[in-house]
Amino acid sequence: MAGIDYSRRHLRVGWWSLFVFATLGLVLESLHGFKVRAYLDASSETRRLMWTLAHAHGTLLSLIHIAFALTLRGVPELNLRRPELISGALIGASVLLPGGFFLGGVVFYAGDPGLGVLLVPVGAVLLLTAVFLVARGTSSGQVLEKKGIRRS
Amino acid sequence: MTLKNFSPRLLGTLAVLWLAVPAGLGWAFVHSRDGAIPENRAADRPIQIAANGYASSQPCKACHPSQYEAWHSSYHRTMTQLATPETVVASFDGVRVDDVPGRPMFLEQRGRELWADFDEPDWDGQGNAPPRIQRRVVMTTGSHHQQIYWYATGHGRLLGQLPAIRLIGEQRWIPRRAAVMHPPGGALISESGSWNAICVQCHTTLGKPEFSSPFGTAALASQTIDTKAVEFGISCEMCHGPGEEHARLNASPLRRYALHLRGGPDSTIVQPLRLNAQRSSEVCGQCHGLWEFYDKVGERAANTNGLPYRPGDELEKSRFVVQPTRNQSSPTMKMLLEDDPRFISDVFWSDGMVRATGREYNGLIESPCFKNATDEARKMSCASCHSMHQTADDRRPAHEWADDQLTPRAAASGGNETCLACHAQLGGTQLQNHTKHLAASPGSSCYNCHMPYTTYGLLKTIRSHQISNPSVQSTLETGRPNACNLCHLDKTLDWTAGYLAQWYGPARPPFGAMTDDDRSVAASLVSLLKGDAGQRAIIAQAMGWAPAQQISGTNWLPPYLAVLLDDPYDAVRLIAYRSLRSLPGFNGLAFDFVAPPDRRGAMQRRALELWRDTRRQQGRRTDPALLFTPEGSFIAEKVDRLVNQRNNRPVLWRE
Numbered sequence: 048m049a050g051i052d053y054s055r056r057h058l059r060v061g062w063w064s065l066f067v068f069a070t071l072g073l074v075l076e077s078l079h080g081f082k083v084r085a086y087l088d089a090s091s092e093t094r095r096l097m098w099t100l101a102h103a104h105g106t107l108l109s110l111i112h113i114a115f116a117l118t119l120r121g122v123p124e125l126n127l128r129r130p131e132l133i134s135g136a137l138i139g140a141s142v143l144l145p146g147g148f149f150l151g152g153v154v155f156y157a158g159d160p161g162l163g164v165l166l167v168p169v170g171a172v173l174l175l176t177a178v179f180l181v182a183r184g185t186s187s188g189q190v191l192e193k194k195g196i197r198r199s
Numbered sequence: 200m201t202l203k204n205f206s207p208r209l210l211g212t213l214a215v216l217w218l219a220v221p222a223g224l225g226w227a228f229v230h231s232r233d234g235a236i237p238e239n240r241a242a243d244r245p246i247q248i249a250a251n252g253y254a255s256s257q258p259c260k261a262c263h264p265s266q267y268e269a270w271h272s273s274y275h276r277t278m279t280q281l282a283t284p285e286t287v288v289a290s291f292d293g294v295r296v297d298d299v300p301g302r303p304m305f306l307e308q309r310g311r312e313l314w315a316d317f318d319e320p321d322w323d324g325q326g327n328a329p330p331r332i333q334r335r336v337v338m339t340t341g342s343h344h345q346q347i348y349w350y351a352t353g354h355g356r357l358l359g360q361l362p363a364i365r366l367i368g369e370q371r372w373i374p375r376r377a378a379v380m381h382p383p384g385g386a387l388i389s390e391s392g393s394w395n396a397i398c399v400q401c402h403t404t405l406g407k408p409e410f411s412s413p414f415g416t417a418a419l420a421s422q423t424i425d426t427k428a429v430e431f432g433i434s435c436e437m438c439h440g441p442g443e444e445h446a447r448l449n450a451s452p453l454r455r456y457a458l459h460l461r462g463g464p465d466s467t468i469v470q471p472l473r474l475n476a477q478r479s480s481e482v483c484g485q486c487h488g489l490w491e492f493y494d495k496v497g498e499r500a501a502n503t504n505g506l507p508y509r510p511g512d513e514l515e516k517s518r519f520v521v522q523p524t525r526n527q528s529s530p531t532m533k534m535l536l537e538d539d540p541r542f543i544s545d546v547f548w549s550d551g552m553v554r555a556t557g558r559e560y561n562g563l564i565e566s567p568c569f570k571n572a573t574d575e576a577r578k579m580s581c582a583s584c585h586s587m588h589q590t591a592d593d594r595r596p597a598h599e600w601a602d603d604q605l606t607p608r609a610a611a612s613g614g615n616e617t618c619l620a621c622h623a624q625l626g627g628t629q630l631q632n633h634t635k636h637l638a639a640s641p642g643s644s645c646y647n648c649h650m651p652y653t654t655y656g657l658l659k660t661i662r663s664h665q666i667s668n669p670s671v672q673s674t675l676e677t678g679r680p681n682a683c684n685l686c687h688l689d690k691t692l693d694w695t696a697g698y699l700a701q702w703y704g705p706a707r708p709p710f711g712a713m714t715d716d717d718r719s720v721a722a723s724l725v726s727l728l729k730g731d732a733g734q735r736a737i738i739a740q741a742m743g744w745a746p747a748q749q750i751s752g753t754n755w756l757p758p759y760l761a762v763l764l765d766d767p768y769d770a771v772r773l774i775a776y777r778s779l780r781s782l783p784g785f786n787g788l789a790f791d792f793v794a795p796p797d798r799r800g801a802m803q804r805r806a807l808e809l810w811r812d813t814r815r816q817q818g819r820r821t822d823p824a825l826l827f828t829p830e831g832s833f834i835a836e837k838v839d840r841l842v843n844q845r846n847n848r849p850v851l852w853r854e
Contacts, residue, residue, distance in 0.1 A: 090265030090591045156459040158262035159452070 053134050054119040061112030064141055068105030071149075075102055090157075097152030097160050105145035108174070112137060115181065127184040136177035143170030243351035244337040244358065245395065245406075245426035251505065252441035253405050253429040259442065262449065267435075269588040272597040273604065275433040277342035279402045282313050286339055288346045289365040289372070291315075296372045298793050299362040301329060315350060320362055321389050336361065338394070338431070340402060343602075344368065344657045345378055349394050355424035356409075360390035366658070369773075377769035377793050380655060380732060382849035392419050395426040401486035403428035404437045405505040413499060438482050438587060440469040440510040469510040471587075476569065476580035481514035483581040484560030488514075489521040489546055489553070489853075493531055522561055524551035545853050548653075548677040552665050554733065555852045556656025562664030568621070577621045579666075584609035584617055613644030635702050641686065641746035651682035652740060655733055656854040658770055660740045671696040672708050674722070678734055678846075684722035685741045688751040691824050692725070693718040716841065721824045727759055728841035732768040732850040739763050739771060743778025753782050755820040755827065757810035762842070764803040768850070769793055779806060784813040 075098060078086040085091055086098075115137060119125065127133060143166045150163020238246045249255050260267040270276055280286040291306040291313045304317035313336040322329030334350035338358060341347055346365040349358040363372040375390070396414035399406030408414060411423040429436065436442050445467040449455050458465055464473055471482045485508050492498040497517070501507065507517040514520060519531045523543050526532050535542050546555045553561040563569050563581065572578035586593075589600045593607045603610075609617045619626040625633045636642025648669055650662040667673075669682040671692055683695040693713060700707045716725050727738040741747050742756050756778070763775030772792040779785050788809060790802045819831030826834045 084591075088265065088591060089268030092264040092268075156455075157266075158260075158264050159455050159459060162456070 051131070051134075053130055054116045056134060057112040057116035057119070057137065060138060060141065061109050061114075061116060064112060065106065065109035068102055068109055068145065071098075071102045071105065075099065093155045093158055093160055094152040097148045097155070097164070101145040101148035101152070104148060105141070108137075108141040108144060112141065118181070122185075125184050127180065129180060133177045133180045136173040136180075140170045140174035140177065143167065144174065146170075243335075243353060243356065244349075245356045245399065245403075245428060245431075247430050248427050249429055249443070250427075251405060251429070252443045253436050254441070254443040254446050255404075255430045255436070256434040258446040259435045262455070265591070266588045269597070269600075270435065272589070273587070273601050274341075274343040275437075275587075278340065278433055279398070279428075279431040280339045280342070281431065282336045282339050282348065284308060284311060284313070286342075287313060287336075287348070287365075288342065288367055291336070296363045298372050298374050298377075300374060300376075301362075302331075304361065304363055315348070315361055317362055320359060321391050334359070340394070340398060342367075344659075347375075347378075352391060354420065355422075356395065356426045357392055357419060357422075357424045358394040360393065373769075373793055377773075378658065379854060380736065380768065380770045380850055380852040382732075382851055383767040383769075392424070395424055399426055399428060400501075400506055402433070403431050404434045405429040405441075407505045408502045410502055413495070413502060433486070437486075438469075438471055438510055442468060471510060472582055474511060475575055476572070476578035478511060478513070479582055480560060480563055480569070480580045481512075482510045483585075484514055484520070484563075485510075487557060487581075488560030489555075489558045490514075490518045491521060491531065491535055493519050520561075520564075521546075522551065522564065523547055524565060541851070545851050548679045550673060550677050550679075552653075552663065552667070552677070552679065554654055554679070555854050556654050556661050557854055559664035562654070566664070566666035568666050579621075584614070613641070614646050615644065618645040618649075635698075641749075647686065647746065648682045651680070651685050652744070653679050653685075653737055655736055655852055658773055660737050660774075668703075669695070669699060670705075671699060672705075672712075675708055675712050675717070678726070678730060680722065680726055680734065680737055680741070685737070685744075686747045686750055688723040688738075688741060688747050689721050689755070689820075689822060689825055690751075691718060691720060692722040695722065719824060720826065720837070720841070721822075724759060724824075724826060725841065727763070728838065729844045729846060731846040731848050732766070732771055733852065734846075735763060735766060735771045736768075736774050739775040739778055743774075743781040745781075748781070752820065754814060754817040755822075755825050756782060757785065757813070758807060758833070761803050761806040761810065764790060764792075764806060765796070765799055772799070782813075783817065785809060 075086075086095060115133075147164050147166030147170055148160075150166065151160030153163065154161040238248065247255070256267065256270070277286070284291070289306075291308045293308075294306040296304040296306065299317065301318040304315055307314045307316070314333060315336055316331060316333045318329040319332050320329075334352070336348045337351045338349040339346050340349070344367055346367060348361040348365075350361060352359045360375060362375050364375055364378045365371075366373050366378075392410075392414060396408045396410065399408055406428040407426065409425040409427060411417075445465065448467055449458075449465075464470060469482075471479045474482070485506075492501070497507075508514060519526070519529075521532065521535070521543075523532070527543075532543075546553060546558065547561075548554050552565065553559075559581070563579065566579060568579035584606060585604050586600075586606045587604060589595075589597060590607065593600060595607070595610070600610075605614075606617070608614075608620075615626075615630070630643055631638045634643040634648070641647050646662060649666050650664065651669075652660040653663045654661050671681060673679060674681045674684070674692060681695060683699070684690060684692065687695070696707045696713070699705065716729075723738050723741065726734040730738070739760065742760055748756070760775045760779040760782075763771055764779070766772050766775065769792060772790075776788075776790045776792055779790075780788055785806070788802075788806055790806070791798065794802070814831075819827070821827050821829050821831050823834070826837050828834055
């Protein structure tokens with residue numbers, strides 16, 4: 048996997064993903080604006096919650112992609128041990144977390160989301176894995192010393 | 200100074216404070232606004248406590264949001280509420296209420312508390328006048344037509360009732376006695392303790408009176424009263440049964456998804472729509488039916504544990520459903536009639552059809568669509584027409600649905616579609632052949648002919664819930680106005696008998712069965728002038744019913760409605776006034792139905808003057824059946840004769 052420009056990849060994924068989920072936000076606002084009953088009725092409360100969560104998580108993850116890309120560029124001494132795993136996990140989380148929420152709102156059972164929501168915990172694990180690995184990379188001695196921060 | 204000067208621990212502490220202080224202030228603000236006392240600290244009123252396997256409606260919302268929302272919009276939920284500035288429909292902000300017995304009542308809002316200053320309703324007659332008392336209003340009953348207010352008596356959880364009731368439609372206070380069909384001058388029963396002993400059974404979920412000795416057997420002052428309920432108002436568990444186990448088990452997503460994917464019922468909760476018509480209707484009948492305890496033992500047990508009936512049970516296992524056509528000679532009925540000989544006649548017409556509202560289950564079980572149905576799938580139940588949760592395909596605003604909680608099909612186009620689901624042979628082109636009225640006219644509405652407005656309660660009439668055919672014979676035997684003459688107000692009973700015989704075949708009642716009046720005077724006027732207070736109320740409301748006004752004309756109605764403005768019964772006067780105001784030219788007519796007789800007389804004369812004015816523009820009726828001469832004057836002696844024959848039996852309808 049040597050030679051892959053992760054920074055470029057995540058910038059691209061981040062901005063396109065932001066475009067997709069910001070558009071979803073616009074669609075949801077339109078559903079409010081036009082008072083679409085399938086979205087706004089009391090019986091659709093679960094759908095409303097699931098799709099709102101899909102929009103929120105998707106948008107936030109897009110920003111995480113961008114932040115990750117900029118971190119790679121701005122902190123070249125960052126000591127990431129498994130960059131391909133981090134990259135894959137972040138992209139997987141971006142698909143599974145909002146996707147799970149979205150599918151959970153397409154078909155649902157009264158107060159319970161549809162089975163698509165099962166994708167969410169998988170996405171959450173991927174996200175946590177990626178975040179943990181990045182956090183660990185930022186804590187390595189090399190990075191901290193370059194930034195002039197003394198380890199306790 | 201920069202952040203680097205602070206230790207991480209100090210920074211952490213500051214961050215926690217930064218979050219905690221606004222959160223604490225917000226919590227304090229919200230709770231100071233609410234001002235609610237925790238239930239377990241409220242000592243002067245009944246309290247809500249989940250018990251006996253009941254969990255209250257709170258856990259239901261998470262899994263059943265739309266059902267919860269629909270219930271939340273319903274008047275079932277608000278049947279009993281804690282009195283707060285938000286739940287009371289009347290202002291308490293320095294209000295003086297004159298329409299009470301004795302001296303005026305004064306209402307006051309102190310912070311978020313509601314207070315009333317009034318004459319002691321339970322005055323023992325000692326001294327010159329009842330003492331004044333100041334009491335905190337703690338609870339309300341009703342939010343649809345009327346609202347009743349209950350105050351803390353200071354004796355345990357015992358409640359007393361304010362002497363005035365708020366009439367929501369008229370936006371006015373009325374004396375408590377005027378809110379029910381009650382004989383004029385009759386002694387009023389004290390309402391202290393009524394909520395704890397009676398209202399609690401159906402206006403709360405699993406209410407427990409908890410009197411130390413049965414209500415009515417000992418002086419209230421000597422009693423310990425610890426009334427509780429699972430929840431105020433008629434909430435989820437009233438129809439679905441205790442839900443604690445259901446909520447607990449379904450906290451597991453695995454169980455929920457197994458149920459979703461498998462389909463079918465969850466054995467931990469009752470779904471009334473999955474019960475058969477009998478059991479399903481009994482769920483409603485537990486409150487919308489007239490019942491009594493079989494014996495004192497059952498009554499005593501219910502005092503402590505609440506009523507033993509649970510949705511899905513056989514209703515009559517734990518209570519005696521009073522229905523004279525079925526159990527007139529049973530030992531329990533005999534016992535009830537020994538206690539109160541008018542127990543039946545105050546609630547039922549003489550043929551056993553229920554005549555008081557709130558007892559719709561009694562009407563259902565006597566309906567042929569229920570009792571004669573052999574096919575369970577086609578057997579009528581309450582759910583045939585009513586839906587306790589507004590369905591997703593129902594386009595009506597929630598408040599419109601909440602009015603009668605009808606299904607969209609039952610609410611649409613006169614409800615015919617509901618009946619035609621079984622009686623399909625009468626639909627389409629056959630409808631007109633069956634009804635003998637134009638298909639689009641009110642005369643072709645199933646409801647209008649088979650569920651006429653012959654039941655009374657809450658200061659109005661409602662449709663009978665016993666499906667029946669229009670029958671002159673029944674009118675002659677019971678005095679109950681028939682559907683034909685409730686619309687054709689200007690026609691005689693004889694006229695109706697002729698058409699019914701011609702169209703539907705049954706023989707006309709024998710000649711001797713009808714009086715001269717039945718043959719020559721409009722049936723509505725016979726009931727209005729000669730009938731008892733209940734019959735007068737029914738006719739008075741029919742005179743304000745748009746379809747009846749349309750077919751019978753309106754320019755002859757004012758003098759007769761004006762007669763009722765001086766009726767001895769408050770309820771009849773109010774209904775007559777409402778109908779009078781619906782007539783052309785009478786919208787601005789002022790009338791206070793609880794004013795003293797001399798003032799009412801003046802207002803009655805004003806109504807008659809208005810009629811004379813409008814008659815010039817609208818023309819005169821000269822029908823002898825309406826007791827008018829060919830010149831359009833009253834046949835006064837005939838009117839007087841009928842009024843003199845009025846049935847003055849005391850009418851007290853147990854709503």
